[in-house]
Amino acid sequence: MPEACNIAGEESPLLRIKQNRWNSGRPMSAQIEITYVCNLDCSFCYNVVDHGQREMSTVELVDVFRKIADAGVLYLTLTGGEPLARRDFFTLGHAAREMGFALRVYTNAHIIDERRADKIASVTPLEIETSIHGARPETHEALTRVPGSFDRLVAAVRHLRARGIKVNMKCPITRFNQNEVHDVWALGESLGARVVFDAVITPRDDGDVTPLALSATDEFLERYWSDEMAALRPDPEIMPRDDSQIAAVCGTGRSSFTLDPYGNVFPCVQWRRSLGNLRDAESLDEIWTERNPVLSEVRKKAVDMAAVLNSKEHGQFAPYCLGVAEVQTGDAMGGYRQVEVNARFRHQAFEKKHGSSRRSYCGSTDWVPVSQTA
């Protein structure tokens, strides 16, 4: 009979449900880029505006929310561009909450003053995610290219935290801020926000690799993956990839998906292969089906890539992204420099802590031809 089961431990019903959804390729999370309009000018922004397409209206977006809710998605992220740049943002936020979504909002927080913080609190988001690019105004604004954006970000986080709203500050590590990571972490702590570093800079969605010039240096990345900086990493413990359930390199086309402002559905935020248009479809099931050749191919490549990586020296430690590989090199399975560098340092750090991850070598004398054993 009715009984609430609190979640704890690996055998929890929540993990079982998540595993079942993963195994059957039914997503529990979605991200919608509700607009590409933005009030900052970040030099590495991956969005590519298509002036030939019309962004979805309020009514269309609410309709899309309904289709996504009907498909069983629980966690919904509204992002952009800058989502708060839409005048109907709070209408959309309340509509999403009324449909039972656990809501995240990914915003640059530039226009969050006391009044907007109150309005955000009224939407009761699970959390707000924002971006920080340095511990000092000059570092942060070198990338956002908008004077005053650092102080406005800090003030906005204070407003949100004062209302009890959980805030994550994402920090893509670049060669400009790599020497400030400890200060960024300390700033986050002082604000009551969690800092989430990302060691990989990605190209733009159209394949422009200019942002890669911002990547952190190899010397820094070696330190980042070492024990010295473990406490700063989202997952402090480095472990080889777990292939115990489905041997896929990631959850692309399986655990979540992304929509652009025009209604196009992508298998994840990074891999911009359109699966179909949800604005036009009757339901997500029309698009999210094994009969969809693009979805099938994406899922197959995620599995095939895991096998490829397992055959490579540092492969089990590679934070591999098929989407980045495809947009950067034209071949989703062809590898790319950032992943090779990070995999090498991750593997190195793992072995330093745990010893070799390779099977023990028995020596050539253990190899005995079959004919001699008969």
Next chain:
Amino acid sequence: MSGHEEASRPRRNPEVAFREYDGEAVVVLPSGAEISVLNPAGGLIFRLLDGTRTVAELVDTVCGEFEVSREQAEADVRAFLEELQDHRLLV
């Protein structure tokens, strides 16, 4: 029994996110700190807590959906509502 009389119409906290999966319901409090999974009977009741149904009607629905005596269903529904109240899942 206190709180949830037969004629009362309990309503789930609109700040709670939830979704049903194969009969079970995943419930997320706005803080994200507490996530619970409700069994099929709990998921059914939770979905119906929109403030329009009386406790008696909830018991009727449970009796219609599950092999259970009315006495047992009533006791369980009331206990469940108390538990939801304790977890701030009702308004």
